[in-house]
Amino acid sequence: MGLFFIMRFSIKISILLAGIWFLGKYILFSFQLFQTTEQYSYHVMWNILCLLFAMTIGSWIEKRRSVGKESNVLSDMKNILAPGLVYTLLVSGMIYFYYAKIDPSYNEKQLFLVENSMKEMVNDPVKLKKFKEQRPEFEAFSKEEILKKSRESIQPWYTPKTSMIIALLGMLMLSIINALILTIIYRKVLFRS
Numbered sequence: 001m002g003l004f005f006i007m008r009f010s011i012k013i014s015i016l017l018a019g020i021w022f023l024g025k026y027i028l029f030s031f032q033l034f035q036t037t038e039q040y041s042y043h044v045m046w047n048i049l050c051l052l053f054a055m056t057i058g059s060w061i062e063k064r065r066s067v068g069k070e071s072n073v074l075s076d077m078k079n080i081l082a083p084g085l086v087y088t089l090l091v092s093g094m095i096y097f098y099y100a101k102i103d104p105s106y107n108e109k110q111l112f113l114v115e116n117s118m119k120e121m122v123n124d125p126v127k128l129k130k131f132k133e134q135r136p137e138f139e140a141f142s143k144e145e146i147l148k149k150s151r152e153s154i155q156p157w158y159t160p161k162t163s164m165i166i167a168l169l170g171m172l173m174l175s176i177i178n179a180l181i182l183t184i185i186y187r188k189v190l191f192r193s
Contacts (some may be wrong), residue, residue: 009065010058014083018090021050029103032171037113051087051171055178058083063186077158080182084175092168099160107158111151114158129145 024046028034034042059080078131099107119129122143131146132139138146142153 006114008062008082010054010062010079011086012084013058013061014054014086015090017050017054018087018094019092020132021047022094024050025098026102029098037110040107047091047167047171048174051084051174052178055080055084055086055175056182059182059186060190063191071120073118073187074184076183077179080186081175081179084179085172088168088175089169091171092164096160096164104160107160107163111155111158115147115151119154122146 027045034040060077064145076125092129121131128143138149
């Protein structure tokens with residue numbers, strides 16, 4: 001617990017907002033709110049909002065504390081990016097935990113939906129013909145073989161590990177873009193020397 005008191009304020013804010021994000025996600029799951037595929041974008045937007053707040057609030061307060069001190073663009077970017085990276089790593093780990101332990105059925109449901117759409121496609125002669133034209137490697141396959149190969153190819157995309165990696169990459173890109181934008185705003189608008 002002593003480590004928490006000596007951390008930079010922006011890192012504390014990142015940890016706090018990562019916890020708030022996870023708590024919100026868990027509450028939505030507990031009450032089964034926004035759990036359909038169409039509504040899942042609300043979960044993503046909640047994550048993006050918490051990430052942007054973590055970077056903005058933490059770095060703004062630290063920048064205000066260091067007004068008058070000499071800084072350059074790279075040091076400002078580093079100071080803004082640090083809370084984003086902490087948030088990204090924490091939330092990516094939480095996403096893995098969430099899909100592995102709390103809601104493992106989500107990925108199974110997604111896989112089931114994709115498999116059902118593939119079954120509909122192979123049972124419709126017009127769609128099956130179009131599918132085989134677009135993918136010549138399936139030309140000699142039976143319906144069952146197409147379904148089996150499709151399942152094998154899509155199953156790795158619906159795992160907690162894949163969800164974590166995709167979230168990690170997405171939040172990392174967003175953190176970098178946000179750090180660039182905040183650096184420009186801080187240096188050119190809010191904290192001009």
